[in-house]
Amino acid sequence: MISASTNIIEGSRFEAGQDISGREPKIMVCKGRTAPHACGGDTIYEGLLYEAKRLNIPVIIEHAKCGCSGACLKGPFLSLPHLGLFYHQVKEAHLPVILKETVLKGKILFPLLHLNPLQSIRGDLIWEKAGNCIMAMDNSYCMVQTAEYLINFHADESCGKCTPCRLGINQLKDLIARIVRGEAPEDAVLQMESLIWLAGQAAYCAFAGKAAHIILAVLSNFREEFEIHVREKRCPAGACKII
């Protein structure tokens, strides 16, 4: 335990982290919605609670909004929303170091820092394609808005050659925007599923299926959030300004 902790310190070039939120220190731990959680996030969560108490370090420790198939390659993930960063492949031996160095002193442990442009497409969101893992920085993120961001990102990349992608992805984009605004029809989630299926099955190349797949990952892991927006015209995260 001690040697692994020491390695992390020796392998790091410490720099002071910047508190970007003005909020109290918080650590969010991934927790896939489908068991078993291959990454061991549950063990890390319990370990953090134990170590924070043992070291008497005041920090909020919670499970993050995370959808994961359990096949994640870089987990367990931690996010530290007040510093705006993610750590990956965290082991129990790292926990006292994370608490003492990052939480107390704001120092970044670079060997643990999650910075992978092939896996993440936004700094406050992890999308690990290979493991089908999606994780938001903290629980205040609306996953419908997250889907909107992801579909907008992909819609701009469609070449427009075939109809299932050109029209299907754009219809999906419009539908998600209406869900965010609280203007979607009652069967919006079913319509989303049809469009996702169409993009995956009928498009000319693999692009549309891949774009639809990430939306399916968000929808299948956070379906209740979509349904509450549609049914109750309410955003559970309090992020959408639904009139």
Ligand code: SF4
């Ligand atoms: S599926 Fe491929 S070919 Fe069809 S519009 Fe999309 S990017 Fe173009």
Ligand code: FES
């Ligand atoms: S549940 Fe932790 S990364 Fe998959």
